[in-house]
Amino acid sequence: MSVPKKKIGIITLHGYENYGNKLQNYALQEVIKSLGFMAQTVVIRNTQTNDKKYLRKFKTAIKMSLKELYKNIATRINRRKFYYANKALIDKRTNYFKDFSQIYLNEKFYNNSSAELKKVSSEYDYFITGSDQVWNPLYINKAPIYFLTFTNKRKRIAYAPSFGRSDLPIEYQDKFRSWISDMAQLSVREESGANIIKKLTGRNVTVLADPTLMLSKEQWLSISKEAPNKTKKKYILTYFLGGITKKIQLQISDIAECYNLKIINLVDMKDKKTYETGPSEFIDFINSASVFFTDSFHGVVFSILTQTPFVVYERISKSSSMYSRIETLLDMFDLRDREAINIKNKEQVFNMDFSHTYSILELERKKGLDYLKETLDVEDES
Numbered sequence: 594m595s596v597p598k599k600k601i602g603i604i605t606l607h608g609y610e611n612y613g614n615k616l617q618n619y620a621l622q623e624v625i626k627s628l629g630f631m632a633q634t635v636v637i638r639n640t641q642t643n644d645k646k647y648l649r650k651f652k653t654a655i656k657m658s659l660k661e662l663y664k665n666i667a668t669r670i671n672r673r674k675f676y677y678a679n680k681a682l683i684d685k686r687t688n689y690f691k692d693f694s695q696i697y698l699n700e701k702f703y704n705n706s707s708a709e710l711k712k713v714s715s716e717y718d719y720f721i722t723g724s725d726q727v728w729n730p731l732y733i734n735k736a737p738i739y740f741l742t743f744t745n746k747r748k749r750i751a752y753a754p755s756f757g758r759s760d761l762p763i764e765y766q767d768k769f770r771s772w773i774s775d776m777a778q779l780s781v782r783e784e785s786g787a788n789i790i791k792k793l794t795g796r797n798v799t800v801l802a803d804p805t806l807m808l809s810k811e812q813w814l815s816i817s818k819e820a821p822n823k824t825k826k827k828y829i830l831t832y833f834l835g836g837i838t839k840k841i842q843l844q845i846s847d848i849a850e851c852y853n854l855k856i857i858n859l860v861d862m863k864d865k866k867t868y869e870t871g872p873s874e875f876i877d878f879i880n881s882a883s884v885f886f887t888d889s890f891h892g893v894v895f896s897i898l899t900q901t902p903f904v905v906y907e908r909i910s911k912s913s914s915m916y917s918r919i920e921t922l923l924d925m926f927d928l929r930d931r932e933a934i935n936i937k938n939k940e941q942v943f944n945m946d947f948s949h950t951y952s953i954l955e956l957e958r959k960k961g962l963d964y965l966k967e968t969l970d971v972e973d974e975s
Contacts, residue, residue, distance in 0.1 A: 857882075
């Protein structure tokens with residue numbers, strides 16, 4: 594009689610709009626499965642009543658200054674206006690992400706209640722939180738879930754989670770210190786995250802590569818798909834999550850004109866058909882590009898995996914810098930010369946050497962697998 598596989602529950606950010614989120618979720622699932630486990634993404638749905646939601650928002654609001662409150666209200670109104678003005682297009686794109694999840698992810702949904710969380714805890718042998726920005730203080734309302742506080746301490750494993758920033762605001766430090774101290778196994782995705790944990794708890798933490806780097810180019814291409822509107826011409830691909838300046842637009846246009854390349858802009862609503870595309874198309878767009886301009890962490894990851902020349906920019910953002918995760922990635926692969934500030938001429942944009950990255954990938958994959966084998970009690974075959 595065969596022994597049933599142990600069940601591993603993956604806890605990560607859940608949504609239907611971010612390429613990197615869905616692809617890192619898939620990658621971690623596949624790596625866990627390769628070790629002989631059953632992997633399932635556990636989605637804890639918010640089941641707060643409207644009264645509780647309004648009370649929480651009210652408590653948050655009374656802590657704000659009038660200026661902060663006005664800004665918060667204005668932001669919410671603008672977001673709502675933006676959504677309804679573009680609802681049809683956004684819904685089509687969301688459906689691409691839902692289709693990807695249904696095809697490639699093993700997800701199970703639970704309600705966020707004490708009884709349900711108790712049930713969740715009993716159904717899995719271990720839980721892994723990560724990767725992605727699960728420890729970003731922006732998600733403080735759901736932070737206990739991402740620190741696995743609903744289950745036994747011995748079941749709590751962190752695989753390359755990110756704080757999404759290089760420092761932790763003082764008002765969150767006590768809670769984060771307590772939650773992190775109760776993790777049975779710890780790792781992070783960035784050096785800055787290791788520094789945060791060291792300062793909070795005194796613990797030295799392993800820095801692991803993002804799960805997406807654990808799969809080979811061939812594995813990724815096996816789930817990639819051409820977008821219906823994909824151009825037959827050679828093209829420049831852009832993907833800017835923080836917006837793009839006029840100066841950068843002019844630089845890219847100049848290169849496109851000089852080399853007779855079409856420009857494809859992902860997440861640009863002006864190009865409706867391209868905007869609609871999902872995670873599988875995202876992989877193919879990067880793989881087929883002549884060069885890729887981006888401010889995205891996972892944009893850089895898939896450029897490395899597909900060996901597509903890229904130029905990376907620091908994201909335009911009013912919040913605390915999230916560039917530390919890209920710096921860790923570039924340092925890991927000795928690719929600091931691909932930062933926009935280090936590109937001196939047009940020829941350098943296309944001339945990129947990936948010959949040294951394979952051995953680094955192999956080393957990082959072994960490091961990640963060794964960590965999972967140890968934390969999940971996998972016995973190596975002799």
